[in-house]
Amino acid sequence: MSKTRGHIPMRTCIACGVKREKKELIRLVLGADGVVVRDRFGKGRGAYICGNEDCLSVLKTNKGLNRAFRRKVSISVDVNDFSK
Known part of the structure; x- marks a missing residue:
């Protein structure tokens, strides 16, 4: 039998x-x-968000967070701090 990696969670x-x-x-x-x-x-x-600069800049202007959390939200810190 071959070994499988099992389930890998995707987001x-x-x-x-x-x-x-x-x-x-x-x-x-x-x-x-x-x-x-x-x-x-x-x-x-x-x-979930990628750590690259393009996605972080989209996060500033996009309503993706509002949609993901199903309400109007605000970001606590500069979004560039999320990548660290």
Whole structure:
């Protein structure tokens, strides 16, 4: 029998729509105060974004976060800090 890698979780970037492995993307969550923060392991609804500059710049102007969290949200810090 051949060995298989098993299930690999895939997620979609909310800025560009490209599907990637979960570990390659940055997870954003909505805090209780309605502010978006970076969180790798939090529970609940999360949104994923690529770490590249193009997707981060789209995030500033795109309504993808509002759509992902199903409400109007604000970003807690400069989106470029999400890539770190």
